[in-house]
Amino acid sequence: MNLVLFGPPGAGKGTQAKVLTQRRGWPQLSTGDMLRAAIAAGTDLGKRCKAIMDAGDLVPDEVVIAIIAERYDQKDCRGGAVFDGFPRTTPQAVALDEMLSHRGRKIDLVIELKVDDAILLGRVGQRIKDAGGAARADDTPETLKNRLEVYYKNTAPLLKFYSDQGKLVQVDGMASIEMVTAAIAALIDRSGGNA
Numbered sequence: 001m002n003l004v005l006f007g008p009p010g011a012g013k014g015t016q017a018k019v020l021t022q023r024r025g026w027p028q029l030s031t032g033d034m035l036r037a038a039i040a041a042g043t044d045l046g047k048r049c050k051a052i053m054d055a056g057d058l059v060p061d062e063v064v065i066a067i068i069a070e071r072y073d074q075k076d077c078r079g080g081a082v083f084d085g086f087p088r089t090t091p092q093a094v095a096l097d098e099m100l101s102h103r104g105r106k107i108d109l110v111i112e113l114k115v116d117d118a119i120l121l122g123r124v125g126q127r128i129k130d131a132g133g134a135a136r137a138d139d140t141p142e143t144l145k146n147r148l149e150v151y152y153k154n155t156a157p158l159l160k161f162y163s164d165q166g167k168l169v170q171v172d173g174m175a176s177i178e179m180v181t182a183a184i185a186a187l188i189d190r191s192g193g194n195a
């Protein structure tokens, strides 16, 4: 099954993607993690993306589309994958549909984690406090504000794209981690589990 975890920064997509990988075996395909790995490795790609990411802006569509396609073609994605932080723009969503259809696959389900802005700001504030400083260069209240703006401007319009395709379902992302996990599991099972 191929599914997209959708929602604003700090909504808990990464946390839930990891649970899905553990329980269902679908790898977590996080473009944020892949880009951070490229920065840590000091690759040209990483160098090109660092300043953009630190500011909370989006890296170019063709960059993330290429890294997702390369990752998806690895063996462990044969049974499907959990897309986390991708797609973030309409061209990315269109490219993802094309990439999958070339491989005889499709997105089965898009799960939106709904969380209010005030709670997102609080979560990042807590993460900074817990870490004794920003754990990630883009984890500052100022950058989060920009990331949220970018989310509403560029990414939120995809909700219509996926609801028009009849694939969008929603979960209350403000419930406990365990409750969100249970709600996601129920939606996947209802939609056929291993479609």
Ligand code: ADP
Binding pocket: 008, 009, 010, 013, 031, 032, 033, 035, 052, 053, 054, 056, 057, 058, 059, 060, 061, 064, 084, 085, 086, 087, 088, 092, 138, 147
């Ligand atoms: P979060 O979920 O907390 O917003 P991510 O780890 O998903 O953060 O992404 C961190 C940063 O990486 C983004 O702010 C953006 O600069 C870049 N990035 C990640 N995924 C994409 C994408 N699909 N398109 C463009 N930029 C991306």
